[in-house]
Amino acid sequence: MLLNLEQVTLRxxxxxxxxxxxxxxxxxxxxxxxxxxxxxxxxxxxxxxGFYRPQEGRIEFDGERVLRRKPHKVTQLGIARTxxxxxxxxxxxxxxxxxxxxxxxxxxxxxxxxxxxxxxxxEERYIAEVAHDCMRFVGVDEYADRLATNLAYGxxxxxxxxxxxxxxxxxxxxxxxxxxxxxxxxxALIELIRRxxxxxxxAVLLIEHDMGLVMQVSxxxxxxxxxxxxxxxxxxxxxxxxxxxxxxxxQEDEEMVL
Amino acid sequence: xxxxxxxxxxxxxxxxxTFDSPRRQMLLMVAIVxxxxxxxxxxxxxxxxxxxxxxxxxxxxxxxxxxxxxAGLLDLGYAAFFAVGAYSxxxxxxxFDWNFWLAIPPALVAACLAGVIxxxxxxxxxxxxxxxxTLGFGEIVRFSARNLEITGRASGLSNIPEPSFFGYxxxxxxxxxxxxxxxxxxxVIASHRLYHSRLGRAWLYVRxxxxxxxxxxxxxxxxxxxxxxxxxxxxxxxxIFFSVNLGAISPESFSxxxxxxxxxxxxxxxxxxxxxxxxGAFIIILGPELLxxxxxxxxxxxxxVMLLIMLLRPSGIWPERRH
Numbered sequence: 415m416l417l418n419l420e421q422v423t424l425r426x427x428x429x430x431x432x433x434x435x436x437x438x439x440x441x442x443x444x445x446x447x448x449x450x451x452x453x454x455x456x457x458x459x460x461x462x463x464g465f466y467r468p469q470e471g472r473i474e475f476d477g478e479r480v481l482r483r484k485p486h487k488v489t490q491l492g493i494a495r496t497x498x499x500x501x502x503x504x505x506x507x508x509x510x511x512x513x514x515x516x517x518x519x520x521x522x523x524x525x526x527x528x529x530x531x532x533x534x535x536x537e538e539r540y541i542a543e544v545a546h547d548c549m550r551f552v553g554v555d556e557y558a559d560r561l562a563t564n565l566a567y568g569x570x571x572x573x574x575x576x577x578x579x580x581x582x583x584x585x586x587x588x589x590x591x592x593x594x595x596x597x598x599x600x601x602a603l604i605e606l607i608r609r610x611x612x613x614x615x616x617a618v619l620l621i622e623h624d625m626g627l628v629m630q631v632s633x634x635x636x637x638x639x640x641x642x643x644x645x646x647x648x649x650x651x652x653x654x655x656x657x658x659x660x661x662x663x664x665q666e667d668e669e670m671v672l
Numbered sequence: 673x674x675x676x677x678x679x680x681x682x683x684x685x686x687x688x689x690t691f692d693s694p695r696r697q698m699l700l701m702v703a704i705v706x707x708x709x710x711x712x713x714x715x716x717x718x719x720x721x722x723x724x725x726x727x728x729x730x731x732x733x734x735x736x737x738x739x740x741x742x743a744g745l746l747d748l749g750y751a752a753f754f755a756v757g758a759y760s761x762x763x764x765x766x767x768f769d770w771n772f773w774l775a776i777p778p779a780l781v782a783a784c785l786a787g788v789i790x791x792x793x794x795x796x797x798x799x800x801x802x803x804x805x806t807l808g809f810g811e812i813v814r815f816s817a818r819n820l821e822i823t824g825r826a827s828g829l830s831n832i833p834e835p836s837f838f839g840y841x842x843x844x845x846x847x848x849x850x851x852x853x854x855x856x857x858x859x860v861i862a863s864h865r866l867y868h869s870r871l872g873r874a875w876l877y878v879r880x881x882x883x884x885x886x887x888x889x890x891x892x893x894x895x896x897x898x899x900x901x902x903x904x905x906x907x908x909x910x911x912i913f914f915s916v917n918l919g920a921i922s923p924e925s926f927s928x929x930x931x932x933x934x935x936x937x938x939x940x941x942x943x944x945x946x947x948x949x950x951x952g953a954f955i956i957i958l959g960p961e962l963l964x965x966x967x968x969x970x971x972x973x974x975x976x977v978m979l980l981i982m983l984l985r986p987s988g989i990w991p992e993r994r995h
Contacts, residue, residue: 518889
């Protein structure tokens, strides 16, 4: 297992958001985490990436303890993420946004910057090179100099993925990457998610509500409901799992009552 | 009225836009430096001294701009860093008879330490609390200077020796004008290079969205601390040469008003934008001088002009603009 969670429990003011979650992602796979709204999916992402601190359990990434590490340390270990509601640096260019990902892989400080040392200049060239490579990979290279906020929503999502790729991760967490995308963009996204794994060897874990997309790309699916993992398997198994159907039907019932 | 201001604002913006390309900005800078280099030959002693002071403020404002403009951290006690530089030189040269140039490295180290001391514990605070703590820090430094034996208490330190440079004693007002011109140019280059660097970008990332920055692997505490330390080094360099220029320093040179004045230069000119901050520094120093004939009314008029600027151009006279 590349990422492994054991008995992870997260509580907020007495509410148990994650309840003894056991969960794993293998290296070089495409995995999904699904579940009704409020099941705790994003909380699980935030726990993995150091934004939340679960009270109990273990989280390990490639044999390293992840729990209670700060977010920037987790990223340094090789876990990158995107946000449910796109969180780009809106007033900065696409290029600068993607360069942010390289921060944790480089080291020049104030001295290098002021003196423009050869090492610093070589590093800046390297940062630019990787940034362009990541922008080309997702297909936003031509917008490098545009302000992030001026890009169409679908492109902003791609920039966020490019930025995550620039941290040179081994696992990338995508939080609802298809939200707000049209059919064409979704098809392109599926293609991109596959390429991330096939061409870059990066494992992908996504949270997604679009079941069509989830069933198409995922090799393994975990279902979360009320903070508990209720199912774990491939697309076929999940589709026919009675507990999953119940969890989703239960939700639909509520919606129908409302 | 609003269309008229709109039109002038549009005109002004177009004027700035012509200087938005890096090459033109470079040319403008070179032209300004050349003019500034010739100025003391035609200006009298009084005007030269005022210009020297304006150049000092360019250095200080650019330093504070790193903290406030780049990293987005409010600092109401910036004069403390200025004081640390000045007093380090004063103490080492007057009390311990050190050579001026040898005293510079310890003064810079002291400034870095001061940056860490103020930055370290305060970085978890939100900006309004940060403002109060930095204000307190500024006052602590001033009160310490006023009460400690080694800093000469309220009367300060005098007879700070003039530095000599390979046998040439830097002592005339024209000499110091050129020293500060050189410092200002260096501060501009350093600011520009920092802005276009890994660290400079990190300051902007953290200012724009701390969570996203952290998710990108940026250590937010470290990056903010770097801003305080870098800013304090700028302030200390200003203080170092301020002390030898005057030959005497006293606690009242480093008051809260001083901090506010520097902050005003940054905000007035346009936070985060180097030409704007330079402009702000000149306005802060030259403004009251140009209005001197008005006597007592000049400070009032100056205040009114500044209020008008803040109302008409709320993000500064020459703000950071990106497309």
